Amino acid sequence: MEQEVGNFHLVNRIKDTNFSIDDLTHYNLSLLVGRNDFQFCVIDTRENKCLLLEDYELEGIHSTNVLINTLYKLFEGHHLLMAGYWKSVKLAMKNQKFTMIPSHLFSHEHLRDYLKLSTEVDSELDDFYYYQHTHSEAVCVFAAERKIIEKVRSIYPTLTVQVVHHASAFIEGIQSHRDFTYYKDLYINIGRNNFSLVVTEDNKLLLYNRFPYQKSEDIVKYTMLTMQEMNMSQQDTKTIVWGNISADSLHFKELYRYIKNISFGARPSYLNFAYMFDEVADHQYFDLYSIYVCE
Template sequence: MAYISVVDYHLVRKVKSNKFNVDHLSQYNLYFLLGKQHFKFCIIDTKSNYCLLLEDYLIGSNDQPDEIVDTLKVLFESHHLLNAGFWGSIKLAFLNPKSVLVPNLLFDKESLSDYLKLNCEIHSDEVCYYYKHNTGKMVNVFAANKKIVAWFKELYPNLNIHLLHYRSALIEGISRQSDTSQLKSMSLFLNIDSTEVLVHERDKLLYCNQFDHQNPSEFLNYIMVTIDQLELDPNFSKVHVWGNINNKSEYFKILYKFIRNISFGKRPSVLNFGFEFDEIEEHLYFDLMGLYYCE
């Protein structure tokens, strides 16, 4: 069967700071986050820690690497900044379910595919990578498509692209915002059809898992089972939420019926934002901005 490319993308949101200066790209870091349906990026000034630009694109619902690369090619060719090759550094994170956390003591970099095969299927066109966390004494082993990785590396041949999984941004970022006064707290990051759940005891990660859901009832059932298993108190334990949710969504309403101490999470406290970003709710884009913590 012949391969037919379907290029489909449109801009969802763009916010640009008046502090942005195209002559200073060498002191700016570029963060990419790529999922099956979304492509996002932001630019961070390393000298001031200001977030200077954020753009969010829908790239269709395709999961074919060839189509994703073709879509990115068209997007990048029409963008006046992304083809520049003299950034301070670049981080590329993948939003996919192919990730597993391995304790440092059990980690062997020669066994990456073996770890992942316990959790998901690895295809022949995928490569395994890993990220050693600064917190929690663990390693995030994850998979990404060869063709997509190769395309980014060809685009920026003079830069060493730091490959990551979005879960690492959540772990590193949320651990720095955990409430140390609470014995246990839950953090939720909602994507379009899945949720990442993290449970901390002070600044120690006790639990991290992603689950799929089709409706608010499925979502609530998993949350309540996790609360029960980890012995959290739905009346007193704090639950922070980030991502694709707001106080008018059915997901938030059903959560609030059973969990009283719930609040929206904040942006990474280490980053600065101009007034232009006031239009964006603070619990959005934590998966992208949290890449700042992944060194």
């Protein structure tokens, strides 16, 4: 029986002329996997410099098996992704199977119990992970489909693939970026079908949440509810937006109607970029870049 495979197409590809296949042992490979897209970037760990970025949109992904088959087809046709001699490989998962636990309440023996309180998980299909955030007294507990992790690890059998959640990448990226105030700040990352909200105060994490959306009104609704819950001013709160959005998009225009101190975020300050990366807006791919700072 033929395996079912979804469609994928390349949205963006940027390559630094200094990229060399002979230097892969000095490069970190960061992978970002979701149901709607797959992205990866390559960073030279000697210079903290991003050398390569590729962004693929996925379609027709209605099950884990289809996602695995689609990713494997994409990997098999890509000479770099099948290379096994990277310095390190980090895999970030985009899904709703996560929760944040205060460090003083966390026990690694109860990962599934934490997740059962906020989302649906299946011990027969999922593996459970956690990530201790270095700048906050918080632990991200999450689940990932076992077959996806096993498939990726099978491609890099001589390496220890670090698995994190998209939430941790975004949070660590913000807190390593050094673009914060001592007040409550709001950070938004807009993906193709989901968006994330982070609230910090004095660079300490107060809130993280991730929402699905279909239209701009959904983004505005969940953002306003979050600001109300956190007692944040629509006039004064510093609000930074990253992601799949532009200044003339309806998403940004609708947010601007309600939030006055809003602007686009910059590239992460902990990475270097050559002029080739000027092809994409500075506020794009912040979450992908930020996988690199997850330790």
